[in-house]
Structures are given as C-alpha cells and as structure tokens.
Amino acid sequence: MKPYLEKVTVADDASWSMVRVPRDPTIPFEWHHHPEYELTLTLNSRGRRFIGDHVGGYDDGDLVLLGPNLPHTWSSTSKLDGGRPHLVMVIWFRPEWARALTGLLTELRPVAGLLDRSARGLKFSQGATERVRARIEAIFDKPPADRLLDLISVLLTLAEDDAAEPLTAPSRSPQSTLASSGARIDRVLDYLHAHYTDDLRIDHLARLAALSPSGFHRMFTRHTRLTLVEYVTRLRIGEACALLAEQDKPIAHIAELVGYRSLANFGRQFKALKGLTPREYRNRFAG
Incomplete structure (x- = not known):
C-alpha cells in the first residue's frame, strides 16, 4: 500500500500549522506523507509507530520530528487512562519557511542542523522531551505571535538533544545525517x-x-x-x-x-x- 498524500492547510493568521486531536477509541493505522516537516507529541497512548522502514513501540510523551515526505503513521494498542482519549499534538511547517528563518537568523543555525537530521525521523530523548513538553502543550492556546516565538524556542531546545535517535535506515541523499570529515x-x-x-x-x-x-x-x-x-x-x-x-x-x-x-x-x-x-x-x- 502506497502512502496517501495528506493536505496540510495554514490558517490566515499564521505561517505554519498545528492541530490538537483527541482520538477515541484508537489511533488508527493511516499510512501517509506530506511535504511539510512534522513535530508530533503523543499523549495518553501506547502502541507502534511506523516511519519509513522503521517500526518501533511508543509510549506516553512520544516526541518525534519528521522530515518532508517521510511516510508515517502511529497505531495505538492501549491508553494509560482508559477514561480519556489518546491525544495527538502535531505541528507542521514547510521547508521554505524553515530555510527562510535559518538562512536569515544566525542564531537559528542549530535548527538547520536539526532539520537536516530529521530526514531519517528523530525520536527525542526523555530529557529533551521533558524540557519542551509543557511548552508544546501550552502553544495551542496562545496568540499567533507568541506561538511562533514558542515554536522557535522548542526547536532550539531540541537542536541541543545529542541523544535524539534517528529512526529509518541510513540514506545518502543530500539531507543525509551521517557525519563526514573527508x-x-x-x-x-x-x-x-x-x-x-x-x-x-x-x-x-x-x-x-x-x-x-x-x-x-x-x-x-x-x-x-x-x-x-x-x-x-x-x-x-x-x-x-x-x-x-x-x-x-x-x-x-x-x-x-x-x-x-x-x-x-x-x-x-x-x-x-x-x-x-x-x-x-x-x-x-x-x-
């Protein structure tokens, strides 16, 4: 089965997109891709994630960054609290948006490196996730300008996570994450x-x-x-x-x-x- 193309829309008062979705009774298997970067925080949920050729288990607080057009889906098996729904928080932004910011602002160069690494999908460490979780949860209830500043802050924090785990098989594409000194x-x-x-x-x-x-x-x-x-x-x-x-x-x-x-x-x-x-x-x- 080939992944279907998901269309991501942007609100009139923003330059990037976000959605907070309660899923009940399950997070279904929906194999898809899109040209945007995606940062996904999954709460009150356990199951398996499928990203490119990666298959792995996930638990409450799973935080993953995906590069453009990387096929993916989460598929739940249980909840932590059966009385509440699975909760999925997703942030999308386009490559040209990211290039404009990281190209213009020297302070955001670490974010450019983070985005290069996300071509294989990145699962963030527990420590990094704990540092940004509250900011991600709160971002949905803030005005547009504050949301933008908080997103940049989250990305800068995640760029410092040297323990972030690449998920898919190595690639020799231009966005390859492999270090090379010669x-x-x-x-x-x-x-x-x-x-x-x-x-x-x-x-x-x-x-x-x-x-x-x-x-x-x-x-x-x-x-x-x-x-x-x-x-x-x-x-x-x-x-x-x-x-x-x-x-x-x-x-x-x-x-x-x-x-x-x-x-x-x-x-x-x-x-x-x-x-x-x-x-x-x-x-x-x-x-």
Whole structure:
C-alpha cells in the first residue's frame, strides 16, 4: 500500500500549522506523507509507530520530528487512562519557511542542523522531551505571535538533544545525517549504497578508504555509530520494507533482491530489527 498524500492547510493568521486531536477509541493505522516537516507529541497512548522502514513501540510523551515526505503513521494498542482519549499534538511547517528563518537568523543555525537530521525521523530523548513538553502543550492556546516565538524556542531546545535517535535506515541523499570529515568515508558510503546487495569484502572497503582493515573498522564506527554489518543490515532491511509495503513480490524473491541468499537468515534479521516477521510487516500495509 502506497502512502496517501495528506493536505496540510495554514490558517490566515499564521505561517505554519498545528492541530490538537483527541482520538477515541484508537489511533488508527493511516499510512501517509506530506511535504511539510512534522513535530508530533503523543499523549495518553501506547502502541507502534511506523516511519519509513522503521517500526518501533511508543509510549506516553512520544516526541518525534519528521522530515518532508517521510511516510508515517502511529497505531495505538492501549491508553494509560482508559477514561480519556489518546491525544495527538502535531505541528507542521514547510521547508521554505524553515530555510527562510535559518538562512536569515544566525542564531537559528542549530535548527538547520536539526532539520537536516530529521530526514531519517528523530525520536527525542526523555530529557529533551521533558524540557519542551509543557511548552508544546501550552502553544495551542496562545496568540499567533507568541506561538511562533514558542515554536522557535522548542526547536532550539531540541537542536541541543545529542541523544535524539534517528529512526529509518541510513540514506545518502543530500539531507543525509551521517557525519563526514573527508573523502575516505564518503567513498566507502557511496560504494556501500550502490553495492549493499553484493557480497562485501573488508579488504576491498579498506582499500577504498586507504586504510588497514582495523583502521577501516575504527573509522567506519566513529562516523556512522554502527558496525559495518549493522549498517549493511539496515540498508538491506530498509529496502525490503519498501518492497514489502509497495509490491506483491514473493517474500523469498524480495529477500534475494536485497542481498540475502538464505530466506531463514532474512527472516531472523528482519524480525530482530523490526519486531515483526516480513509477512506481518506486509500485512500492516494490506488494503
């Protein structure tokens, strides 16, 4: 099932959008995307979130920032307080709005970095969420000018959250969040993203980086915060998720397309990373 395009409207007295929505009895699975950035705070709710190729559990106070056109949905399983509805607070703003602010105001440069990182989706740490939660909850009841100042304040605070967790598989798009200090890691990453379905050899990757195998491992882990095996697995499973969601090819064929020679190994790694079997994942998108 392909995500549907959600149309976000902006009020006449504002330059960005927001909505506070009580959902009862559940937050339904609604796979969608839109060209705006989205900051979502979910309260009185537990369940699973689906963002790109990411599947993960969420709980009360879940705070996530999504980059433009990143498919997503939340799907609840329970409430903390059964007598009250799930509560979803969403803030949207367009890329050109963000570029205008961060390009004009030097003080907002940290926000530009935050938005670049959001291309993979960002789940904020508990500490950062606690620092902004009250401001987000209060923003809906303020006049437009105060809301704008509070939104900028929230974004600046979140930009300081070094523990924010990227959610989807790594990307080599222009908005890639991977840190890079030179051509060595770029050469390796470009090669991996072109050949991750192949049988990869450490000695070849080390030569690309002009390093010894041990030096290559240290460099790769320092820049990506993942081992080579973890990085390649995420690339393969991420592509498998896209194929499972949008195509009806047999699962064994998809496993082979993304580089797995063993269907059993594919199934084990898929469930370890996503918490679902490939068939269970596909069934979420049936319809």
